[in-house]
Amino acid sequence: MSLDPTRYGDLALILLPELVLTGWALIVLLFVAWRHETARDLRITGWLTFAGFVATAGAVWWLWWRVAHAAGLAGMIAVDDFRWACDWIFLGAAALTVLLSFRYLEREQLLAPEYYVLLIFATLGMMIMAGGADLMVIFLGLELMSIAVYVLAGFDRRRARSAEAAIKYFLLGAFASGFLLYGIALVYGATGTTNIVLIGVQLGFAGRPGVMLLAGLALLLVGFAFKVAAVPFHAWAPDVYDGAPTPVTAFMATGVKAAAFAALFRVLLEGFAPLDVWRHIVWWLALVTMIGGNLLALGQRSVKRMLAYSSVAHAGYLLVAVAAEGTAAFLVYLAAYTLMTLGAFAVLAAKGREGESEVTIDDLSGLGGQRPWLAFAMAVCMLSLLGFPATAGFIGKWYILLAATQAGENLLAAALVVTSVVSAGYYLPVIMAMYMKPESSEAAHVDVRLGRTAAVAVALMTAGILILGVWPNRLFDLARTAGDSVRPANTLSAPPSGARPGN
Amino acid sequence: MYERWALTALLVWPLVAGLGVMVLPAPRARAAALVASLVEFAISAPLWWTFVPDGGMQFLADYAWIPAWGIRYTVGVDGISLFMVLLTTFLMPLSVLGSWNIPRRQPAFFGLLLILTTGMIGVFVSLDLFLFYVMWEVMLIPMYFIIGVWGGDNRLYAAIKFFIYTMFGSLLMLVAILALYTAAGRATGTYSFAYTHLLSQATQPGPTAWWLFGAFFLAFAIKVPLFPFHTWLPDAHVEAPTAGSVILAGILLKMGTYGFLRFALPLFPGVALHETVQFAIVALSLVGIIYGGLVAMVQPDFKKLIAYSSVSHLGFVMLGIWALTLQSVQGALLVMINHGISTGALFFLVGMIYERRHSRMIDAYGGIARVVPLFAAILTVVSLSSIGLPGTNGFVGEFLVLLGAFRHYPVATAIATTGVIIAAAYLLWALQRIIFNPLTDPENERLTDLTPRELLVLVPLLACIVWIGVYPKPFLRRMEPAARALIEQVRPAPLP
Numbered sequence: 001m002s003l004d005p006t007r008y009g010d011l012a013l014i015l016l017p018e019l020v021l022t023g024w025a026l027i028v029l030l031f032v033a034w035r036h037e038t039a040r041d042l043r044i045t046g047w048l049t050f051a052g053f054v055a056t057a058g059a060v061w062w063l064w065w066r067v068a069h070a071a072g073l074a075g076m077i078a079v080d081d082f083r084w085a086c087d088w089i090f091l092g093a094a095a096l097t098v099l100l101s102f103r104y105l106e107r108e109q110l111l112a113p114e115y116y117v118l119l120i121f122a123t124l125g126m127m128i129m130a131g132g133a134d135l136m137v138i139f140l141g142l143e144l145m146s147i148a149v150y151v152l153a154g155f156d157r158r159r160a161r162s163a164e165a166a167i168k169y170f171l172l173g174a175f176a177s178g179f180l181l182y183g184i185a186l187v188y189g190a191t192g193t194t195n196i197v198l199i200g201v202q203l204g205f206a207g208r209p210g211v212m213l214l215a216g217l218a219l220l221l222v223g224f225a226f227k228v229a230a231v232p233f234h235a236w237a238p239d240v241y242d243g244a245p246t247p248v249t250a251f252m253a254t255g256v257k258a259a260a261f262a263a264l265f266r267v268l269l270e271g272f273a274p275l276d277v278w279r280h281i282v283w284w285l286a287l288v289t290m291i292g293g294n295l296l297a298l299g300q301r302s303v304k305r306m307l308a309y310s311s312v313a314h315a316g317y318l319l320v321a322v323a324a325e326g327t328a329a330f331l332v333y334l335a336a337y338t339l340m341t342l343g344a345f346a347v348l349a350a351k352g353r354e355g356e357s358e359v360t361i362d363d364l365s366g367l368g369g370q371r372p373w374l375a376f377a378m379a380v381c382m383l384s385l386l387g388f389p390a391t392a393g394f395i396g397k398w399y400i401l402l403a404a405t406q407a408g409e410n411l412l413a414a415a416l417v418v419t420s421v422v423s424a425g426y427y428l429p430v431i432m433a434m435y436m437k438p439e440s441s442e443a444a445h446v447d448v449r450l451g452r453t454a455a456v457a458v459a460l461m462t463a464g465i466l467i468l469g470v471w472p473n474r475l476f477d478l479a480r481t482a483g484d485s486v487r488p489a490n491t492l493s494a495p496p497s498g499a500r501p502g503n
Numbered sequence: 504m505y506e507r508w509a510l511t512a513l514l515v516w517p518l519v520a521g522l523g524v525m526v527l528p529a530p531r532a533r534a535a536a537l538v539a540s541l542v543e544f545a546i547s548a549p550l551w552w553t554f555v556p557d558g559g560m561q562f563l564a565d566y567a568w569i570p571a572w573g574i575r576y577t578v579g580v581d582g583i584s585l586f587m588v589l590l591t592t593f594l595m596p597l598s599v600l601g602s603w604n605i606p607r608r609q610p611a612f613f614g615l616l617l618i619l620t621t622g623m624i625g626v627f628v629s630l631d632l633f634l635f636y637v638m639w640e641v642m643l644i645p646m647y648f649i650i651g652v653w654g655g656d657n658r659l660y661a662a663i664k665f666f667i668y669t670m671f672g673s674l675l676m677l678v679a680i681l682a683l684y685t686a687a688g689r690a691t692g693t694y695s696f697a698y699t700h701l702l703s704q705a706t707q708p709g710p711t712a713w714w715l716f717g718a719f720f721l722a723f724a725i726k727v728p729l730f731p732f733h734t735w736l737p738d739a740h741v742e743a744p745t746a747g748s749v750i751l752a753g754i755l756l757k758m759g760t761y762g763f764l765r766f767a768l769p770l771f772p773g774v775a776l777h778e779t780v781q782f783a784i785v786a787l788s789l790v791g792i793i794y795g796g797l798v799a800m801v802q803p804d805f806k807k808l809i810a811y812s813s814v815s816h817l818g819f820v821m822l823g824i825w826a827l828t829l830q831s832v833q834g835a836l837l838v839m840i841n842h843g844i845s846t847g848a849l850f851f852l853v854g855m856i857y858e859r860r861h862s863r864m865i866d867a868y869g870g871i872a873r874v875v876p877l878f879a880a881i882l883t884v885v886s887l888s889s890i891g892l893p894g895t896n897g898f899v900g901e902f903l904v905l906l907g908a909f910r911h912y913p914v915a916t917a918i919a920t921t922g923v924i925i926a927a928a929y930l931l932w933a934l935q936r937i938i939f940n941p942l943t944d945p946e947n948e949r950l951t952d953l954t955p956r957e958l959l960v961l962v963p964l965l966a967c968i969v970w971i972g973v974y975p976k977p978f979l980r981r982m983e984p985a986a987r988a989l990i991e992q993v994r995p996a997p998l999p
Contacts, residue, residue, distance in 0.1 A: 369608075383644070389637040398677075402572070405681045413681070417674035424667050436651040436659055476571040 001066040005075040014070065014079055017059040017087060018127055024052035025120040032113045039106050045113035046102055049120060053095040056127075060087045076195070078133040078266065080485035085331050085478060086130035086262040093255040093338050094123040096457050100346045101247045103451025108156060108245065115155060119251070122148035126259035130266075135184045135194040138263045142180065142227070146173050149256055153244040165243025172226065172236045180223030186216030196271040203274040217272060221281055224267075227260035230285050230319060231292035234312045238296075241308035246352060249304065250345030253311040254338040261318055261334065269325060269486050282323045286412060289316030290419040297426045301360045303348050306426055310385060311341060313423060317400055320412050326403025328483030332475055333396035336384065336468060340393055343381040343461040347374055350450040361429050366439025371448055375434045377462045382427040384465045387420050392468035395475075505549060510562050510578040510628050512546050513588065514621050517595075521617030529609045533599065536613035540596040543620060547592040554585055557984045560630070568634070573688075573695035577630040582985025583764055586836060586978070587627040587757055590843045593963070594753045595620050598746035601851050601960045604858070605653060605744060612653055616746060619645035623754050627761060630698040632680045635766075636673070639758070643669055646747065646755065654742040661735075661742035668735040672722035679718035682711070683770070698765075702992075705770050716771040716780075723767055726759030729784075729821060730791040733814050740810035741863075745854025748806070752813050752850060753843035760820045760839055764832075764989060768824070772993040776827075784825050789918050791818030796925030800932070806863045808933055809849045812889065815922055816842045822912075822919055823904035827994055831907025832986040833979055837900035840978070841971065845889040845897055848964040852882050855957050859950050865933055870942030875952040879938040881961055886930045888968045891923050896971035 003010040012019065028048050035041040064084040070077075097119065105115060125145025132138035150173065154166025188194050190213035191202040203209070209217075222233065229237040241249045272278055293313030300306035314337055321330040351359050351367075368375040384393030397420065404413040439445065450458060468475055520539035524532050554561060563579040580588060598616060605612050622642025629635035643666060651662035680696070687704040688694035695701075725732045736756075740748050768775050775781075795814030802808040816838060823835025856878065857863055872879035888895035891902075901923060909916040942948065953961070971978060 388644070389640045394637075398681075401678065401681050402685075405678070405685050410678070410682060413678050414675070417678055418671075421667060421671045421674055424663075424670055428663055428666060432651060432659055432663065435648065436662070473569055473571065476569070480571065 001063075001068045002071045003068055003079060004071045005077070013063070013068070014075075014077055016063060017056050018124060018131070020059045021052060021056045021120060021124050021127070024049075024055065025117060025124065028052065028113075028120060029117050032117060036113050037111075039111060042105060042111055042113050043102060045116045046098055049116040050095055050098045052120060053091045053098065053123070057088060057091045057095075060084050060091070076134045076137050077131050081478075081482035082262075082266070082327065082331075082486045083131045085482035086258065086334075087127050089258055089331075089334055089338055090123055090126040090130070090255050093251060093258065093342060094119055096342050096346075096461065097247050097251040097255075099453040099457035100250065100342070100349060102453045103449065104245065104247050104349050104454075107449075110156060110245070112155075115152070118148045118152050118155075121145075122152065122251070123255065126255055126262075129259045130262040132263065132266070133196050133270075135187065135196065135199075135267070138267070139177075139181060139184060141259075142263070143177060145256065145259060146177065146227075149248075149252060152248045153240055153252070155248065156245050159243075161243040162245065163243075165240045168236055168243075169240040176223050176226030176233075179219045179226070183216045183219030183221075183223060186212050186219060188216075190216060196267060199271040200273055203272065206274075209275055209277070213275075214277060217275065217278060218281075220267065221278065221285075224260055224264040225285060228257050228264070228315045228318070229312050230315050231289040231312065234289070234293070234315075237312055238305050238308040241311070242302070242305050246304070246345055246349035249308070250342050250349075253307070253341050253345070257311065257315060257318075258334050258338065261315075261322075261330070265322060265327060265330060266486055268322065269327065273487075279323060282319055283409075283412065286316050286319035286323050287415055289313070289319055290415055291316075294419045294422040298422065300426065301362075302358050303351075303361055303364070303430065304359065306361070306430075307341070307344055307348070310423065310426070313419065314341075314385075316419070317397065317416060320404055320409070320416055321400045323412060324400070324403040324407040324409050326400060326407070326483070327486050328476070328479040329396070329399040329403040331479040331482055332399045332472070335475060335479075336392035336396035336465070339461045339464050339468075340381045340384040340391075343377060343458055343465065344385065346450070346454055346458045346461070347378040347381070350374065350448050350454065351445075353447065361433050362437070362440075363444075364430060364433045365437040365444070366434070367445055367448075368435035370439060370445040374448065374450065374458075377458050378434060379431050380462050380465055382430050384469070386424055386427045390466065390469045392465045392472070395469055395472045505553065506562055507564055509546065509550060510580065510588075510624075511564050513543065513592070513624050514578070514628070516546065517543055517617040517620040517624075521614040521621070523614075524617060525610050525614035527610050532610035532613050533603060536617060537596060537599045539617055540592075540599050540620070543617075544592045544596055547589055550580070550585060551589060554580075554582075554981060556582060556981050559984075559988070563630075568631075572633070573684075573693070573697075574633045575631050575695075575697060576634060577697060578625075578628040578634075579630050580628055581988075582982040583836065583989070584627045584761070585981060586840055587754070587761055588624055590757070590840055591620060591623050591627070591754050593967075594749060594843060594847055597847070597851070597960050597963065598749050600956060601749065601854065602744060602746040603956060605746075607653065612649070615645040615648055616750075619649070619750065623750075623758070626758050631696050632684070632698060632701060632766075633696040635698075636677055636680060639673055639676075640670070642755075646751070649747040650739055650743045653744040654747070656742075657738070658742045661738040664735045665739040668725050668732070672725040672732075675718040676722035679715040682715055686711070702769055705772060712771050712774050716767065716774040719762070719767045719770070723759040723762035724787075726762065727756060727817050727821065728759065728814065730787045730794060730814070730818075733791070733795075736814065737807055737810045740813070740850075741804065741806050745850060745857075748810075748850040748854070749847045752809075753847040756813060756817055757839045757843065760817065760824065760835070763821070763824055764835075768827075769989065769992050775825075776994065781825060785822060785912055785915050788818040788821035788825070789915055791815065791821070792919050792922035793925065796922055796929060800925065800929040803865055804863050805865050805933060805937070806850070806853050806857075808865070808929060809846060809853065812926065812929065813842065813846055815926060816846070816889075818922065819901055819904050819919065822908055822915065826904075826908035826911050827990055828907040828910055829983070829986055829990065830903045832990060833982055834900050834903025834905075834907055836982050836986065837896075837971070837975065837978060838904060841888070841896040841900045844964050844967050844971075845885055848881075848885045848961060848968075849889060851957075851960055851964075852878070852885065855953065856950075860946065865936050867944065868937040868947060869940040869944065870938070871947050871950060872938040873942060874948055874950045877952045877958075881953070881965065882938060883934060884965060884968065886934050888972065890927045890930050894969075894972050896968050896975075899971060899975045 070079040128141030150170045156162035225233040297309030384391035387397040560579040625638030799811035820835045823831040891897035
């Protein structure tokens with residue numbers, strides 16, 4: 001299905017998922033204006049939001065299945081499989097976050113349905129980021145997402161920690177946005193365009209890059225590195241992740257990070273492909289992020305902070321995929337990472353109590369004996385994060401390693417596995433506490449409740465991790481087709497073919 | 504029919520049975536586990552008769568698994584892996600029976616034991632390097648839990664040490680496997696993890712081959728364990744519950760030596776036979792033999808003594824493999840089997856006496872031969888077989904290793920021979936202090952002798968000790984063609 005962005009009808013189809021979600025956001029907003037008093041209203045809003053994500057995912061699926069592609073090259077919005085694949089990951093993360101939030105919001109007395117509206121807008125921003133074929137569109141998406149997430153981070157306004165997280169995130173995020181915008185301006189100054197494909201064409205013709213272009217690229221990278229929490233731009237992550245309400249943390253660690261990576265991928269691989277500088281920078285970023293994230297996570301006693309640093313470490317693994325230009329590996333890892341991180345945070349949210357006193361690793365002692373299924377889910381997530389065979393995390397890591405060795409980055413591959421061994425030092429203690437240490441008291445885990453919807457979500461994620469770990473073929477086919485659709489302009493060819501959902 | 508499904512059934516059955524046992528109520532779980540492991544042994548037993556010594560790889564099954572990467576489910580056994588599979592299925596029912604009264608969470612324990620079986624057999628039968636790697640790692644988890652949940656006082660430390668050591672080695676092997684796969688794919692255009700495919704691309708030493716061999720070496724050397732990498736072993740063996748120690752010593756250590764035989768040697772013959780590498784590995788094996796024996800001698804803890812004796816025995820295996828003559832490789836394979844039987848029996852015996860007296864210290868005992876004559880008799884026989892007394896299995900294996908190795912490394916063989924003497928010293932001395940000497944501690948006077956269940960565990964092991972000691976021909980006949988093929992593959996010169 002060829003779509004011409006200059007015709008309004010086709011443009012509406014190109015933007016169909018975004019339009020569906022925007023419309024839905026308005027409906028939910030309208031509903032919230034009338035009904036925002038009771039826990040029941042909150043639940044209805046939650047289900048409404050969930051349905052919105054499902055509907056949007058359906059729209060994405062339809063476009064994907066119909067092999068939508070744009071006529072002409074230099075549109076503002078990309079129409080390719082990479083965008084659809086990323087959209088699915090964002091929508092999946094958002095929908096699972098909704099399922100996790102039901103009980104959490106009631107327990108913490110956060111009876112404000114606007115929470116769900118913000119979640120929708122943040123997701124919308126992510127989708128725009130993944131679809132942006134123009135630096136300005138990416139920036140718009142980034143801001144839409146970021147502002148919604150700033151508010152979400154401080155949503156528990158009665159707690160000082162949450163407020164601190166929000167303000168910290170807002171200030172540093174604003175800085176990062178500033179860097180990004182300045183970078184865009186400099187790149188525009190050097191190339192005369194903000195369109196990613198045209199930048200790629202320009203750079204292909206130009207000889208040595210000028211100072212302005214390099215400065216612009218550097219600022220762009222700094223901006224993105226902030227958003228994905230790569231070392232040395234990670235300092236905000238642990239505090240913000242720690243202070244935000246746990247479902248929001250889960251959403252930030254998966255969706256926000258995924259969106260920033262998706263945009264980064266497109267900008268570097270399509271726009272700056274002819275330039276070699278960024279490869280060196282990303283190489284070093286990946287190395288220090290893997291080392292730094294894993295070493296810092298080792299010393300953490302709080303599970304939430306540990307997971308925050310672990311998400312920094314995983315940003316490092318994803319950067320290896322960027323350095324190796326393994327788009328398919330990146331998508332597979334992202335899917336796996338989303339499942340396992342959301343799963344771990346879900347269990348953590350269930351263990352927390354009202355007012356959210358810090359949950360340390362020792363607080364999980366004896367969970368395996370008292371709540372075997374919950375402990376099993378957590379153990380699967382930990383092993384998957386560790387990259388253990390028969391889990392999705394292993395498949396993802398294996399794919400990144402494969403991409404790295406095929407790109408000749410053996411050193412990066414070796415660094416990845418060595419730092420993975422280090423990560424055993426903080427994932428295993430969680431399993432150890434759950435199964436091998438006695439509980440502190442008989443009643444240590446009686447008040448641990450997932451809630452029905454969250455239980456379904458956790459079961460789905462655990463099953464997903466195990467199934468993808470053993471039978472990843474379908475995911476590979478989709479990821480490979482989607483990955484191939486992101487490439488520099490000079491290698492673009494006829495409409496794509498390959499695997500899609502539904503055939 | 505049996506040809507095609509035997510190995511797959513061996514892999515699937517314990518996994519399914521293990522998951523089933525986990526959800527059974529405690530009193531029935533152990534019985535179900537015993538039945539399941541006996542069924543597993545029954546499935547594997549016909550392998551012994553239907554195996555054709557000259558038939559190369561047999562019982563092959565081959566299906567596409569992840570075609571995008573050229574990953575297949577390929578399993579098969581030859582004269583090297585056959586015995587490892589049989590040893591595994593043979594030791595499993597005994598381990599279940601030996602841990603009949605394990606305290607706490609019996610269903611989980613027996614379930615994990617069965618799942619562990621799948622992993623171990625998977626390692627020995629995989630002919631696809633991806634499958635091999637998955638099995639190699641998957642087996643870690645049940646063992647980690649068995650040590651960490653049912654182990655001794657220091658179990659958490661031992662469990663995590665065991666896990667991280669093994670994982671470190673195996674992840675580097677993962678990178679090496681990937682590099683091998685990429686190189687073979689570039690050279691031939693076929694991207695595949697199949698063992699035969701990668702084997703056909705085995706090249707002469709270049710700088711890459713050295714690195715890759717190093718990664719494989721590290722993974723396997725940690726598992727064996729070769730001398731400087733052995734420090735996880737005493738902790739894990741001592742802290743693990745009896746069945747855990749038996750399986751660790753009996754089977755898990757063999758995965759390292761099996762890895763050398765199956766992968767490290769044939770894939771990198773040029774590096775493995777390089778003079779420096781040969782010298783280094785033979786030297787490390789000798790250090791292991793002597794050092795393991797000497798450290799065993801001074802252990803006050805009988806279980807730790809046996810753990811260190813493993814380091815010494817596995818040194819013989821490494822020496823036999825690297826000498827690469829027909830006798831020495833056959834001897835090494837036989838030592839691998841013997842060590843599983845004798846050391847397994849020793850760990851069972853320690854576990855049995857520990858259950859009665861709650862002490863593993865040698866000086867807590869003394870003169871108990873008068874109180875528990877049956878126990879004392881069996882301990883003596885097993886110890887003698889571990890030392891390598893002629894007429895027992897231990898003699899045949901170590902004698903063949905020394906005989907075969909003498910041609911290439913006369914000096915090293917002479918040094919290794921002293922290892923046998925040291926083994927006699929530490930085991931006989933321990934024997935003297937435990938079952939002979941005067942009976943001083945009144946607590947030991949109330950010890951009860953072996954129960955019928957415990958005899959049932961030990962008698963099959965004793966039978967094997969005598970069988971291999973007196974008539975090892977059925978074993979040697981089955982392993983000879985495979986050993987010969989390995990040597991021809993690695994050392995292309997004609998055999999004398």
